[in-house]
Amino acid sequence: MSSVIDPAAARDHSGRRDPTIVMKHGAGGRAMRRLIQETLTRGFVDVAVDGVGIADMDDGAALRVGDRWLVVTTDSHVVQPAFFPGGDIGRLAISGTVNDLAMMGATEPLGLTCALIVEEGFTFPDLERVQQSMFDACREAGTTVVTGDTKVMGRGELDGVVINTTGVAMADAIVRDNGLRVGDHIIVTGNVGDHGMALMAHRHRLHIDAELTSDVAPLNAMIRDALRARPGAVVAMKDPTRGGLSSALHEMAEKSRVGVLIREELVPVNPVVRAAAEMLGLDPMHVANEGKAVLGVRGDDATVHAVLAALRTHPQGANAAVIGECVATRPGDVVLDTxxxxxLLSEYEGELLPRIC
Amino acid sequence: MPDLVSGSSAAPARPRGADELKFRDPARARELAGAIGHMVAQIGRTPVTVMHVCGSHEQAIAKFGLRQTFPEGLDVIMGPGCPVCVTDLPEVDEAVVLAEDGVRVVTYGDMLRVPGTARSLAEVQSMGGQVDVVYSAAQAVEIARDTTAPVVFFASGFETTAVATAAILVDDPPPNFFVLSAHKYIPPVMEIVAEMPETRIEGFLAAGHAATITGWGIFERFVDRHHIPVVVAGFEPLDILAGLAQLVELIRDGRPAVVNTFPRCVTREGNRIAQQQLWRVFRTTGGNWRGIAHVPNGNLRLRDEFARFDARRQFRVDLKRLWSQAPAALTQRCICGDIMAGISSPEKCALFGKECVPDAPVGACMVSSEGTCRIWHQYGGHPKL
Amino acid sequence: MCLGVPGRVLEVNGQIAQVDFFGVRRETRLDIIDEPVQPGDYVLNHVGFAIRRIPPHEIEETLALYELLLHEAEHDIMAADVRGEIDATRASAGGPDA
Structure with missing residues (x-):
């Protein structure tokens, strides 16, 4: 298993720090994780937490309350453009937080908070559209916004609208993103790359005319059914948002210290997304999702199929598929069989850009 | 993994045209790889060393995991085939200075992170400079048409890409549109590599898309001069394997010749209309290719007839102010030149994976998605998997 | 270098064609293509420009070329084997002086 690359050296590299924050620090890859680890969590990680705390860098926190868990997560949502095929920033703000709770095993949110920062000049009809989307998404997720806050900033001080949502839920058992073991199966709940590709087609004025629709959706009902299908069988979960399927798999493999072997032909990708990605020189596995989950499942074939069957009863899970398994070789790495x-499956560094070469 | 196949039953069918399907068939790929192995064995000495001069070949080799299928005795070296990588520091600096001076610079996504002397265009952008990414040369003109302010198209790429720049320049662009050409011309650099005293190269795999424009005929003189076979190959996995099989066959038979294994796109004459446009707009000049050498006739610059669109002639660009801001000379320890010339490899570089990573690239080979170091870093070089 | 993408021409409007790239439609310029194209033709595209009309029979030609290469490799191995056998026969028949 010799490699010319020293993964530890590559990962811990911080020799040349950027003098200021740049876009890659928000792009979901290593630069963002480093920003969080080296700057934002400093001091907080030293405070002992009974449960899952900030040091764990999971999708949210889990605090012990009696014999149950209080799961909390928070997320600020910015998206350009605010309205995109398949959704808008309102739907994204609710779904993102509901899904982060669900990825911890907390599929019944008690309620959400919502803080809205709006740029002067943002129109009322647009704001009403965003509000309606939030309301609809809450209804889908079986939850509601219980408190909120609004601020207005001057023209040019922010771009349109920013929404922060925080979600809380109680859970009897939690699922982590570091629970994989050798022999576990990896499931992805549907086509990858839909959200990011729909946005990119818009953002770079690519004049692409195609049915590209974001997958943004709350997943808690589907995840609840998957967890119930075989209690205890789902041992790890993560939503492959920024950085795509690749980033999620890397994080799970690194934290679980197992190798992950993926068979490319089994990874479901919408043909149009694949074609658009190929045109732009991108890999759909690097492209963001907002309505997908990666599950680690432990057990025999019947168990795996029971979980798969539960996922497929939901429209968001219709294309759910087993895409690979955890292996003992190359712990922390993701290997792709083409x-x-x-x-080795790469993890994209920085903001995704279309390339011509 | 017996359950994987059944688990995938709901996965949608792949979006493949019949032709694409055939060009990616794993069984056929194994056969071709086997044929290459047989012929390398017939040559009876190792390694047999060939070079491709095309980043997209490396990209496809890496993306499809093809290196794993190459026989042990075959060394496939990536040559100076990435136009972004070989863009020289002063060329990036020109774009950086323009953007810092408030001129709107538009460029291809590949160029954004290429380090200049002091910084990249991405860094200028994060500092508030107006830098836009375009996917097509036509889009660069569109941006200029939407404004009266000057728009500079920082145009990179080999002759394949240069013809698109030529096409928009002959199509009467608006007066506020300018081109800063970093275009490169590939045939001259093959001469440089072939003439390097240390060179071990026994054959070249030439880039199919560049040859689509220039035709495979231009390699005939090269073969006559250097007695090294050249095979023009396409970019699907089977295209590359077939190209290598043909090249190894020519080496085995001691037959220095040009063979075109990409007939669906490449002809002997190439695309005459594109050539006419190319040479109407551009002329070749000598220039430095980053880390390689001074390449006579390796740079494409605008002819005098197009001077009014030439950013170099229409803007006063003072690069000196960047020189004092250059970071500590990490670049001096960079061996990108040797890597691109095929006489070294990333694992022999002291910076690779340490000071030089995709996140904070030092050398050009780590910058571009098709740079050798970037590809090795992302895909693990040649690890046993 | 040069990401080239093959696509099928849907319609032609002067120097601009609508091209279908396996489900993605995009405008492509025809300024520098080497021969006229019409709907149904396949073209190779790079940075928004069609650079080559791909004649369908040449796709078949490419495939035929693969066969030929495989055949060549096989053929020569067999030839080598045959030569090896002949050499071996000679050696066992009479030795170096025979």
Whole structure:
């Protein structure tokens, strides 16, 4: 298992720090994780937490309350454009937080907070659209906004609208993103890359005319059914948002200290997304999702199929598929079997850009 | 993993045209790889060393995990085939200075993170400079048409990409549109590599898309001069394997010749209309390719007839002010030149994976998604998987 | 270098074509293509420009080329084997002086 690359050296590299925050620090890859680890969590990680705290860098926190867990998560949502095919920032703000709770195993949110920061000049009809989307998404997720806050900033001081939501839920058992073991199966709940590709087509004025629709949706009902299908079988979960499926798999593999072997032909990708990605020189596995989950499942074939069947009863899970398994070789790495050969799946660094070369 | 296949039953069918399907068939790929292995064995000495001069070949080799299928005795070296990587520091600096001076600079996504002397365009952008990414040369003109302010298209790429720049320049662009050409011309650098005294290269795999424009005929003189076979190959996995099989066959038979294994796109004459446009707008000049050498006739610059669109002639660009801001000379320890020339590899570089990573690239090979170091870093070089 | 993407021409409007790239439609310029195209033709595209009309029969030609390469490799191995056998036969028949 010799490699010319020293993954530890690559990962811990911080020799040349950027003098200021740049876009890659928000892009979901290593730069963002480093920003959080080296700057934002400093001091907080030293405070002992009974449960899952900030040091764990999971989708949210889990605090012990009696013999149950209080799961909390918070997320600020910015998206350009605010309205995109398949959704808008309102739907995103609710779904993102509901899904982060669900990824911890907390599928019944007690309620959400919502803080809205709006730029002067943002129109009332647009704001009403965002509000309606939030309301609809809450109804889908079986939850509601219980408190909120509004601020207005001057023209040019922010871009349109920013929404922060915080979610709380109680859970009997929690699921972590570091629970994988050798032999576990990896499931993805549907086509990857839909959200990011729909946005990118808009954002870079690519004049692409295609049915590209964001997958943004609350997943808690589907995840609840998957967890109930075989209690205890789902041992790890993560939503592959920024950085795409690749980032989620890398984080799970690194934290669980197992190798992950993915068979490319099994990864479901919408044909149009695949074509658009190929045109722009991108890999759909690097592209963001807002309505997908990656599950680690432990057990025999019947168990795996029971979980898969539960996912597929939901429209968001219709294309759910087993895409690979956890292996003992190359712990922390994600290996992709392309059908022609194997390679290490890369993790995209920085903001995704279309390339011509 | 017996359950994987059944688990995937709901996965949608792949979006493949019949042709694409055939060009990615794993069984056929194994056969071709086997054929290459047989022929390398017939040559009876190792390694047999060939070079491709195309980043997209490396990209496809890495993306599909093809290196795993190459026989042990075959060394496939990536040459100076990435136009972004070989863009020289002063060329990036010109764009950086323009953007810092408030001129709107538009460029291809690949160029954004290429380090200049002091910084990249991405850094200028994060500091508030107006830098836009375009996917097509036509889009760069559109941006200029939407404004009266000057728009500079920082145009990079080999002749394939340069013809698009030429096409928009002959199509009467608005007067506020300017081109800062970093375009490169690939044939001259093959001469440089072939003439390097340390070179071990026994054959070249030439870039199919560049040859689509220039035609495979231009390699005939090269072969006559250097007695090294050249095979033009396409970019699907089977195209690359077939190209390598053909090249190894020519080496085995001691037959220095040009063979075109990409007939669906490449002809002997190439695309005459594109050539006419290319040479109407551009002329070749000598220039430095980052980390390689001074390449005579390696740079494409605008002809005098197009001077009014030439950013170099229409703007006063003072690069000196960047020189004092250059970071500590990490770049001096960078061996990108040797890597691109095929005489070294990333694992022999002291910076690779340490001071030089995709996040904070030092050398050009780490910048571009098709740079050798970037690809090795992302895909693990040649690890046994 | 040069990301080239093959696509099928849907309609032609002067120097601009609508091209279908496996489900993605995009405008492509025809300024520098080497021969006229019409709907149904396949073209190779780079940075928004079609640079080559791909004649369908040449896709078949590419495939035929693969066969030929495989055949060549096989053929020569067999030839080598045959030569090896002949050499071996000679050696066992009479030795170096025979």
């Amino acid at each position: 059908g022609l050969g194997k390679r």
